[in-house]
Amino acid sequence: MNKRPVILVVMDGVGINKSDFGNAVALANKPTLDKLWNECPHTQLRAHGLAVGLPSDGDMGNSEVGHNAIGCGQIYSQGAKLVNENIETKEIFESKTWKELAENAKGHKMHFIGLLSDGNVHSHINHLKALIAQAKEEGITEVRVHALLDGRDVPETSALTYVDDIESFMEGLNDDTFHACIASGGGRMQITMDRYEANWGMVEQGWHIHVMGEGRQFENATQAIETYREELGVIDQDLPGFVIAKDGQPVGTIDDGDSVILFNFRGDRAQELSLAFDGDESFDKFDRVKNPKVMYAGMLQYDADLDIPHKYLTEPPKIKYTLTEELCKHGIKEYAISETQKYGHVTYFWNGNRSEKFDESLETYVEIPSDVIPFEQRPWMKSAEITDQLIEAIESGKYDFLRTNYPNGDMVGHTGSLPATIIGVESVDLALARLIKAVDKVNGILLVTADHGNADEMYDKPKKEGALIKSKTSHTLNRVPFIVYGADVTLKQDDSLGLSNIASTVADLLGVAPNEHWNESIIEK
Numbered sequence: 001m002n003k004r005p006v007i008l009v010v011m012d013g014v015g016i017n018k019s020d021f022g023n024a025v026a027l028a029n030k031p032t033l034d035k036l037w038n039e040c041p042h043t044q045l046r047a048h049g050l051a052v053g054l055p056s057d058g059d060m061g062n063s064e065v066g067h068n069a070i071g072c073g074q075i076y077s078q079g080a081k082l083v084n085e086n087i088e089t090k091e092i093f094e095s096k097t098w099k100e101l102a103e104n105a106k107g108h109k110m111h112f113i114g115l116l117s118d119g120n121v122h123s124h125i126n127h128l129k130a131l132i133a134q135a136k137e138e139g140i141t142e143v144r145v146h147a148l149l150d151g152r153d154v155p156e157t158s159a160l161t162y163v164d165d166i167e168s169f170m171e172g173l174n175d176d177t178f179h180a181c182i183a184s185g186g187g188r189m190q191i192t193m194d195r196y197e198a199n200w201g202m203v204e205q206g207w208h209i210h211v212m213g214e215g216r217q218f219e220n221a222t223q224a225i226e227t228y229r230e231e232l233g234v235i236d237q238d239l240p241g242f243v244i245a246k247d248g249q250p251v252g253t254i255d256d257g258d259s260v261i262l263f264n265f266r267g268d269r270a271q272e273l274s275l276a277f278d279g280d281e282s283f284d285k286f287d288r289v290k291n292p293k294v295m296y297a298g299m300l301q302y303d304a305d306l307d308i309p310h311k312y313l314t315e316p317p318k319i320k321y322t323l324t325e326e327l328c329k330h331g332i333k334e335y336a337i338s339e340t341q342k343y344g345h346v347t348y349f350w351n352g353n354r355s356e357k358f359d360e361s362l363e364t365y366v367e368i369p370s371d372v373i374p375f376e377q378r379p380w381m382k383s384a385e386i387t388d389q390l391i392e393a394i395e396s397g398k399y400d401f402l403r404t405n406y407p408n409g410d411m412v413g414h415t416g417s418l419p420a421t422i423i424g425v426e427s428v429d430l431a432l433a434r435l436i437k438a439v440d441k442v443n444g445i446l447l448v449t450a451d452h453g454n455a456d457e458m459y460d461k462p463k464k465e466g467a468l469i470k471s472k473t474s475h476t477l478n479r480v481p482f483i484v485y486g487a488d489v490t491l492k493q494d495d496s497l498g499l500s501n502i503a504s505t506v507a508d509l510l511g512v513a514p515n516e517h518w519n520e521s522i523i524e525k
């Protein structure tokens, strides 16, 4: 095995965009990234659509599918595609779990909690529509929707589009035997959709809103959204929670005997709510106050090792032959580090949606606690602290393969603030300058890439000349850089190469044979 350590950096959300228009990557002062790009072997990789297992090339990339692909060297059909197929074939409604949920909901209510948009990163509104229509088919009489508002994977103030869409869909089904309506909701970055235990308080707030019907009351979701926008001037992801009430009574609390389905297919922001519903009396992340006896299921199994949730409607991609597993077979010592917001990306998603280590004796995971504040206020996030510890690990000589994710380009990109995102990208560049010194000290090889674009497009493309410029908070369809520092290699310049070609490339550089199931290496033989 080659004794030179390999260090891989994922610059989350840093894509390649020829235009400088709203391009925080191009506008950032990034002398190190420029030097690496101009002087080192490099290429561009697909990080969206089919290349990462999404339904179509119209689908933007995201961290789940990106880190899955990097971490297993293969392309697996992902949640969005699996659920589409499961619904199209109607197999989802033949499943034991669906039948139990439907049966259980008779005489009670069936609740759907999830992200209400067609962003196709965590969920899709069409999946929700199919579930509601089937609930009516099965003779369920009461359906309640608890709508988490997006503005992160879709235009930042598009919530009413989706509220109108789902409400007119339910209107079309409602009659004297069936009643579906929105019961509660709120911005996805304010309530419920926390991840990696960054802020359980969000889940607790969501619990009060969705389960207990405790929160500011409104007649309907449109009134809630318009009132909050008026009062707070925030975008959809940051809207506070709301409860729909009639004559002061919430229209849809979650009560004993009800069925509850979380219709998000992506796991990271679905696990904590699942633990709260599935948790027995030992659950201690927050005081649930009211813990209704419900039948709870997720749209997908979010973590097979941890059995989260106990019940689910769609089998997840069973990702095998991961890079970590293969490297452990060769006794390679690995080190993974990031801050909370992306810690699970370099562990859970990287290892094929598994939180557990493959080999305790060979793997080290380090989490730097993230700030719990709006990231446009501290765009440098914890990039310096990550780098401090990563340099220590590199210089210790204890590890053969080290990986990190700098969240800045993505987490600050999602705020929609171009100036803050420029600082975020510059923070990553500063980190890279520090890392290179450590890599040189140990005669290492540095790989610099990303999992999808975000910072590269901070404005929506104006529909017509002179139109109002709107901030863009979502990911992009752009390719990502792949740069090799410290090794004299020739990289393929093949338009079809994607994130799933990285695993074999890492194996090449470590001097171990790539797993036969992996896609080819990026290095010309």
Ligand SMILES: O=C(O)[C@@H](CO)OP(=O)(O)O
Pocket: 012, 061, 062, 063, 064, 121, 122, 152, 153, 269, 410
């Ligand atoms: O924040 C998230 O959950 C997603 C966008 O919905 O971003 P990423 O895939 O980069 O984690």
Ligand SMILES: [Mn+2]
Pocket: 012, 013, 062, 063, 064, 410, 451, 452
């Ligand atoms: Mn990402």
Ligand SMILES: [Mn+2]
Pocket: 013, 063, 410, 411, 414, 454, 475
């Ligand atoms: Mn993102």
